[in-house]
Every structure is written in structure tokens, then in C-alpha cells.
Amino acid sequence: MTSTVSRPVARDSWLRDFALGLRLAVGGGRTSWARLALGTVGIGLAATVLLLFASVGTITTGVNGRLAARAANSTVISGVSPTQVLQSSTSFKTLSIDGSYLHGTGPHSPVPPGLAALPGPAEIVLSPALARLIAENPELRQRFPQRVVGEIGDAGLRGPADLVFYAGTGPLPVAGGPGLSTVVTAYSFGRPGASGLGDPTLLIVTVISSVALLIPIFIFVSVSSRIAGAQRDRRLAALRLVGAGDRQVRRIAAAESLVAAAFGLLLGTLVFLGLRQLAPRFELLGWSFFTSDVVPSVPLTVLVVLLVPVLTVGTVLFALRRVIIEPLGVVRGGKPVRRRAWWRLALIVGGIALLLAARSMPADGWLIAQVTIGASALLIGVPAIVPWLLERSVDRIHGGAPSWQLAIRRLQLDSGTPARVVSGVAVVLASAIAMQLMLLSTAIQYTTPDSSDNWVTVYSTAASASRVSDALAAVPAAKHVYPVASIAAFAGSLTYDVTVAPCATITLVLHVDHCVDGQGFLAGSAAQSAPRPGDTWRLAAAGYGVGASQTLGSFTVPSLPTVTQPVARGAGPYIVDGVVLTPALATGLPLERHTETWVDTDPAVPDATDRIATAVAPLTWQAFVSYSTSDVVNAGQSSFATVRAALLTGSVFTLFLAGISMLVLTLEQVRERRRPLAMLAAAGVPRSVLARSLLWQTAVPVVLGVVVAVGVGIAIAGLVIRLTGQALRIDWPTIGIFAAVAVALVLLVTACSLPFLRAATRLAALRTE
Known part of the structure; x- marks a missing residue:
């Protein structure tokens, strides 16, 4: 009978505690509303980002599906x-x-x-x-x-x-x-579309950076849920004074935090829906999306809806684990339990071990998972190790200027919260450094050297070659035109070309002293000797497409003077080893030829390539314009550029989010400490000293976080690049820029907190009721 009655009573007690927590969250006056607004905005911003991340899968599926459908x-x-x-x-x-x-x-x-x-x-x-x-x-x-x-x-x-x-x-x-x-x-x-980025290096970079960008989001949710923690504890102490038990006040605190989580999820959903409607109007990194593409995955959406409240409530309860809330006040006395290092170091050592166990660049899913888990463990180790390092570091610091002592003493009393915020910055910096070094070390396979030459190539069919020359003659930007027609020739295991070109092209490429129309040459190089007169070759059209495998006739090598091609070949026309004929000597060849017309453009004329493409446009598919010395953008290079730009954008955004976290933390600490700060000001401590103490209080964790981030970022990049067989290239200027951004965040946060510090140090802050 007793158990039957106690269950409804316990359930009613839980409901009353939760109802009281809800009333305190929304009915506590302007202070409660301000606290709720800050928490809602913080959690809402994080929820928006999480919903965008949850939509990546459907965006990729939609884009790949349409690309596959039109193949x-x-x-x-x-x-x-x-x-x-x-x-x-x-x-x-x-x-x-x-x-x-x-x-x-x-x-x-x-x-x-x-x-x-x-x-x-x-x-x-x-x-x-x-x-x-x-x-x-x-x-x-x-x-x-x-x-x-x-x-x-x-x-x-x-x-x-x-x-x-x-x-x-x-x-x-x-x-x-x-x-x-x-x-x-x-x-x-329509055919099955390729999934993923293809290159395992780009896939690993993407996964690692995504993990790194999500960690600060969770840290931001944690910080937002702990806004005005001291005021909350004082309200709970008042509840203890009127008879509430210890478990009751924790349930009330949990219910109060749930309100901010619920409003944050609602705000985040509304912002996400608004951004979703604007998706077709924006182009990001060369990609654009339809509104129907930006749909969060159902499992991930459920995970976000459950994770945000659980993380919010868990953070509040975790913060109260060593707080004694008594009827007459909140007790935070006693030396805090020192953080343990073994599990923090285990993450880092385990990540390094997984990366060292991989012997080559992974080509299957299991090895890719091994590398990404190892690198992710190293990144997760950053927010785990920074609080421990900060605690050990500030314990060993003594003396210094008054502002320095005030900052260090504050960090000695509470180093956990600043370290958690700075950990978000450190994770972003570590991932950004690792990403940049990995992409820099593998970029050679995605780019071609730039050239100062101004060559443009027009590929055309044989029938339209003369029309191409006529069209280019009307383009002022085309200074010199060098046509080259080729026919693939096969002599056993050797491959030559029968090339037809005017004397101007032959003189430029082969460096002959004298050439007249009706003359020919046998061209060889250091890699392949010149053809022998009398040999019979099998000919195929141009060496491109299906026609390259079709025998179109035979050709007997005539007796012609031999020319050795220059070893060093610059940009411009190119002639393959074989027989080189002038047009007058090639009139008897009954073969269709594809022609390459090399154009030396005038660098003083803007948009020379666009002008050339417009001139040959009436030939439609029969003429194709290409840069001969520019980068050739293939699928791998497109993925490389997209991944690099996307992750840079994500890093900048997350750094901005981390800066907001630091600002919220600094303002909250100023607000909680307004009476001690006002007493220091009243006792004669200059406000400049207090301002510098805020600067050091933020700068010390940031500097420590930057050092850890640089070390972890270089370690991840070195261990992953080792698998590709390429050398690690450390870009110190880029690392310096990332470190400078972190320092700039510290200065900006300190500058934004000065007006609040000035208000907190007024004598009116000492008044009490």
C-alpha cells in the first residue's frame, strides 16, 4: 500500500519541481528574461548550425542524383x-x-x-x-x-x-x-552516380575538419546553458531556505535549463527554415542548391532534438556536482579536485597509435575509418588536455604586476570555464592548420605550374581549320597563329605522328634554319630516335576518340632531312616525334585531320581568350578553345578547390562563434564579479588595471590553446601526409595568420567588455537591499 501511494506522490513532486523551474525561467523579471534571451540565442545559433550539418547528406544526394540522371x-x-x-x-x-x-x-x-x-x-x-x-x-x-x-x-x-x-x-x-x-x-x-570525393585524402580532410567544426558548436551549447550560473545558484539557495531539498533544486535547475533549450531549438529551427528558403539565391564556393535539397536527415534531426536538451541539462547538472546549495547561501569553498591526465593523454596516444598503424594511404572504407578515427581522437584530445594544462600552468605562476596577479588568481580559482571556451578556438585552429598543411602538401597533384606566357589553343576539325584561321585573323588579340595538324602513326611498338604545319610553326618549334613550303623533316628527340626512311606506318585519325583505333591507311616514311627536337620546350606549339610536312608536301594525304591552332595573344588586350572564343563560336562543336598554360580543372581539382574553400569558410565561421563564446563568458564574469570589482575600484585600484586583468585572463588560456593547436595540427598533418608518400610542407605564414586571428579575438573581446567593466566598477554597484 505504501509503494502504491508513494509513486503518485513522487510523480507529482517531480511535476511540481519542473513547473516551478519553468516559472522561474520565464517569470523572474528582466534579469530572467535577459538570461533566457542570451541562452536562447546561443543555443539557437548552435541548433541552426547542427541542422545545416544534418542537411549535408540530402544536399549531396540531391546534387549527385541530378548529375547522375543527366549522364x-x-x-x-x-x-x-x-x-x-x-x-x-x-x-x-x-x-x-x-x-x-x-x-x-x-x-x-x-x-x-x-x-x-x-x-x-x-x-x-x-x-x-x-x-x-x-x-x-x-x-x-x-x-x-x-x-x-x-x-x-x-x-x-x-x-x-x-x-x-x-x-x-x-x-x-x-x-x-x-x-x-x-x-x-x-x-x-541516367546511371549510378559516384559517391564521395573519390580521393581518400580529400575525404579524410573533410571528415576530420567536420568533426573539428562540430566540437566548438557543442562547447558553445555548453557555455550558453551556463549563463548567469551564479544568479541561478542564489535563487536555488533561496528555494532551499523555504524548504526545498537538494534533489529538488537540481530538478528545478534542470527544468529551467530545458526552457532555454526548447526556445533555442525553436529559434534555431526558424532560422534554419529562413536560410533554407534563401538557399537558391546564394552561390557558395561555386555550388548552389535548390530549396528541396536543404532537408535535414530524419535520424540526424531526431539526434539534434534530443542531443541539445540532453547536453544543456547535463551541463547544468555537471556544473552543480561540486556546488553545495544551502539555505543561507552557495558554498563553493574547498580546494577543487585536480583534473586527472591519464584519460586525456590516452585520447592523444590512441589517436597517434591508430595513425602510425596505417602504412599507406587507405583505399578502402576500413582503413579510411581508422585514419579518420585516429585524427579525430587527436582533435578531441585538444579540449580534453587544455583545461588540464591550464590548471597545471597557472598553479605554478606567482608574482607579477597587479593586473597579472588578479588574472592569474581568477584562473586559479576557476580555470575550467575559460579553458572550455578556449578549447573551441584551439580545436578550430588545430583542424585549420592540419587541413592547410595536408592540402598544401598534396596540392601538387591538383595544380599545374602557372606560366607568364599567353598561349591559347583552338582545337578544331580538319574541315573547319581554315575557317578558324580566318576567324582568328579578325581578332586583334591574336598576334601570331600557328596551326598544327596531326595523324597518329604506329610502327610496331613505337608511336609517331605525321604532322602537317606551316613553316612558321616548324621554325618556331624545331628551330630549323631554313624552311619553305613543300619541304619536310624527320623529327626525333632524346626520348625517341628519328624515324627511318622506308618504314611503313599504320595511320589512325588524330589519335583522339574512337577514330584512333581505326586504321585509315598506311604511310611510307620518305627520305627527308633529320632534325633533333630541342630538349627544353617552353609553352606554345608542340610537335610529336615523327614526320613533319609542310602543307604543299601533304596535299596527297587523303586523310581527315584534327587541327590544333596555337595562338600567341597580346597580354595588353583584356579578355583575349573570351574574344577568341567568341570569334570561333559560329563553328559550334567543331571548334573548342582551351588555355594551353592554365590549370586544367578536372574532377579532382574541383573537389580540392571546393573542400579547401568550404573548410576555410567553416573555420572562419566557427572562430567567430568561439569569439562570441569568449565574449559571453567575459561579460558574464564581469556581471557576477561586479561587487568585488566595484570594491577594488572603490579601494583605489585603477580601472586600467582591472581592464588589463580581463585581458590577461583571456589571453593566457588562448596562448596556451594556440600552442596546443599548432602542435596537434602539425602532428595530424604529418601523420596523414606520411601515408601519401609525400613530404610535409609547413606553411609558417599561414600558421602565423591563424595565431594572429586568435590574438585578435582576445583583443576584440577585451575591447567589447570595457563598457560593461566601467558600469560594474561604479560605486552604485556596491548598493544592496
Whole structure:
């Protein structure tokens, strides 16, 4: 009978305690409202970031799904008249524009997603972003001489800012277009998309940095839930005075913190929904997203909804574990239990051991998981070791100026809260340093050396080569034009070329003393000897696309003078070892040739490449313009640039969040200590001394955190780069910039706290009731 009655009584007691906590949170006057507002904003900001992180999976799935849906599938389907697809690209003022030329072989040929029907010859369909770009830049319209017949729907776009076109054309050659373009016979559109970043180094960098960016978010939630902790403890002491038990006051404190968590989650959700609606209007790092893409994963959303309140309540209860709340006051006396180092060092040692156990760059999921877990353990070890190091460091500091002594004494009394806030900064710095060093050490495989030369290459079909030369003659930026036509030649295991070029090109490349039209040469190099007269070669068209495997005839090497190609070759036209003929001597070759026209541009003319691309635009797919000395952006380089910029942006944002945490902590400490500060000011301590004490109080943990961050960041980068077989390159200027940012945060936080310090040190702060 007793147990039956006690359960409803206990349940009612819990409900009353929680109800009282809710009333104290929202009905305590302006002070409670200010505390609730600060906690709500802090937790709401963190919840917004967590919901954005929870949406990354659906964003990636949506983008990859649309990219896979528009990919041409050449798997033969019986009874289907395929669509010929020739991919093409161009650039305009550093913007990349991708597209495809389509030719349907039947009335019901497959149509790419986003199109109602295949465009006919001389017709084009543009993405909305490309249509707007053309409207804003009339000179770009000349690149697309076709008649615009519509816009591409969302299903055919990577994102709302995608610059894409589909142009109709006549039958396409099987051998493909100029350059490295090949014609794909598509029986359908859509194939499984590739997942991930492909390169395990980029994947590891992304995972490690994501972990590092999330840790300060959780720290910020913890700091926000402990705002005005001293005032809360005094209210709980008042409750103890009217008869509340020790467990009751902890339940009341938990309920009070739940209010801030609930309002924070609500605010974070509203801010997230607002940002979600604005997603199509912004382009981030070259990527854009539809509103439908930005949807948090359901499991991760549930995790966020549960994690934020649990973390908030757990932080409050953890803060009260060594606080004795008595009816006559709050007792914080007694020497705090010294922090233990073994489990903190175990995280760091375990992370290093996992990274050392990997012998090479991982190629499968298990090894990638091993490396990422090891690096993440090192990063998690940063917020674990910084409080211990700070506690041990300040215990050994004695003497100094009054402002220094005030700061050190405060840190000796309570080093945990400043260390937790600084740990967020240290984690961001460690991850940013490790990220930059890893990307710097592996960047050589994603970039090509820049050149001061101004060469542009126009790839064209043989039939349009003369039209390319005529078009370039009307471009003032094209100072010199050097056409080169090539035919692949196979002599057993050796590969040569039959090259047709005018004397101007031959003289420039082979450095011959005399050349006239009708002359030829046998060109060799240090890597391969010159061909021998009388040999018979098998010829193939241009060496590009499907035609490279088709034998188009034979060629007997004539007796010609031999020329050795220069060992050092600069930028500009390039001739492969083999037979080099002038146009007059090549008139008897009944073969189609792909032509490369090398253009030496005038650096004084702006947008020379854009002008050249506009000049050859009427040739549509038959001419392709490319920089010969610029970076060639492939999928790996695009991922590299995206990852680097994204993580830099995330690091800057999280540093900003950590700065807000430090500011909130400093202001809260000024508010809690306003009576001691006012007494010091009344006793004659200058305000400048108190201001410097706040500066040292923030600077000491930050300097210690920066030292730990630099060490951990270099260690992570060195252990991961070791797996790639490349040397670690330490960029000290970048590390110095990150450290300077942390110092700037300290100065900024101190400057923002000065007005509150001035108000706290007035004599009116000594008044009491």
C-alpha cells in the first residue's frame, strides 16, 4: 500500500519541481528574461548550425542524383533510336559553362532530364542562370548563335546557379569532336552516380575538419546553458531556505535549463527554415542548391532534438556536482579536485597509435575509418588536455604586476570555464592548420605550374581549320597563329605522328634554319630516335576518340632531312616525334585531320581568350578553345578547390562563434564579479588595471590553446601526409595568420567588455537591499 501511494506522490513532486523551474525561467523579471534571451540565442545559433550539418547528406544526394540522371548511358536498348551526345565547354570571365550537343537518330530518341524534347539543329536550350548571364552580358550571346527555344528544368541542373546548355546539331562524326571530346551514343539518360570525393585524402580532410567544426558548436551549447550560473545558484539557495531539498533544486535547475533549450531549438529551427528558403539565391564556393535539397536527415534531426536538451541539462547538472546549495547561501569553498591526465593523454596516444598503424594511404572504407578515427581522437584530445594544462600552468605562476596577479588568481580559482571556451578556438585552429598543411602538401597533384606566357589553343576539325584561321585573323588579340595538324602513326611498338604545319610553326618549334613550303623533316628527340626512311606506318585519325583505333591507311616514311627536337620546350606549339610536312608536301594525304591552332595573344588586350572564343563560336562543336598554360580543372581539382574553400569558410565561421563564446563568458564574469570589482575600484585600484586583468585572463588560456593547436595540427598533418608518400610542407605564414586571428579575438573581446567593466566598477554597484 505504501509503494502504491508513494509513486503518485513522487510523480507529482517531480511535476511540481519542473513547473516551478519553468516559472522561474520565464517569470523572474528582466534579469530572467535577459538570461533566457542570451541562452536562447546561443543555443539557437548552435541548433541552426547542427541542422545545416544534418542537411549535408540530402544536399549531396540531391546534387549527385541530378548529375547522375543527366549522364548519357550507352547501354544498348533494343528498339531505341539513340541520341548522339557530344559534351562541350567554354569559359567566360573565369566562369565555366558546360553543355552538350545533341542529335536524335529517330523521332523518339531519349531526352535528357529537364528538357521537354530534343532541340533541333540551330536550336539551343539554356539553364535559367545562363540565360540571365547572357542577358546581363550581350557579348556572351555571340557564343551561342543558335535560336533559344526554352530553359532547362530543375531536374537537369546541378543547382539553380548551374551554367549549362543543350544545343541541337546534325549527325555527329563517330570519331568525336575536336580536342578530347568523344561522341556518346546514348540509349537512355541516367546511371549510378559516384559517391564521395573519390580521393581518400580529400575525404579524410573533410571528415576530420567536420568533426573539428562540430566540437566548438557543442562547447558553445555548453557555455550558453551556463549563463548567469551564479544568479541561478542564489535563487536555488533561496528555494532551499523555504524548504526545498537538494534533489529538488537540481530538478528545478534542470527544468529551467530545458526552457532555454526548447526556445533555442525553436529559434534555431526558424532560422534554419529562413536560410533554407534563401538557399537558391546564394552561390557558395561555386555550388548552389535548390530549396528541396536543404532537408535535414530524419535520424540526424531526431539526434539534434534530443542531443541539445540532453547536453544543456547535463551541463547544468555537471556544473552543480561540486556546488553545495544551502539555505543561507552557495558554498563553493574547498580546494577543487585536480583534473586527472591519464584519460586525456590516452585520447592523444590512441589517436597517434591508430595513425602510425596505417602504412599507406587507405583505399578502402576500413582503413579510411581508422585514419579518420585516429585524427579525430587527436582533435578531441585538444579540449580534453587544455583545461588540464591550464590548471597545471597557472598553479605554478606567482608574482607579477597587479593586473597579472588578479588574472592569474581568477584562473586559479576557476580555470575550467575559460579553458572550455578556449578549447573551441584551439580545436578550430588545430583542424585549420592540419587541413592547410595536408592540402598544401598534396596540392601538387591538383595544380599545374602557372606560366607568364599567353598561349591559347583552338582545337578544331580538319574541315573547319581554315575557317578558324580566318576567324582568328579578325581578332586583334591574336598576334601570331600557328596551326598544327596531326595523324597518329604506329610502327610496331613505337608511336609517331605525321604532322602537317606551316613553316612558321616548324621554325618556331624545331628551330630549323631554313624552311619553305613543300619541304619536310624527320623529327626525333632524346626520348625517341628519328624515324627511318622506308618504314611503313599504320595511320589512325588524330589519335583522339574512337577514330584512333581505326586504321585509315598506311604511310611510307620518305627520305627527308633529320632534325633533333630541342630538349627544353617552353609553352606554345608542340610537335610529336615523327614526320613533319609542310602543307604543299601533304596535299596527297587523303586523310581527315584534327587541327590544333596555337595562338600567341597580346597580354595588353583584356579578355583575349573570351574574344577568341567568341570569334570561333559560329563553328559550334567543331571548334573548342582551351588555355594551353592554365590549370586544367578536372574532377579532382574541383573537389580540392571546393573542400579547401568550404573548410576555410567553416573555420572562419566557427572562430567567430568561439569569439562570441569568449565574449559571453567575459561579460558574464564581469556581471557576477561586479561587487568585488566595484570594491577594488572603490579601494583605489585603477580601472586600467582591472581592464588589463580581463585581458590577461583571456589571453593566457588562448596562448596556451594556440600552442596546443599548432602542435596537434602539425602532428595530424604529418601523420596523414606520411601515408601519401609525400613530404610535409609547413606553411609558417599561414600558421602565423591563424595565431594572429586568435590574438585578435582576445583583443576584440577585451575591447567589447570595457563598457560593461566601467558600469560594474561604479560605486552604485556596491548598493544592496
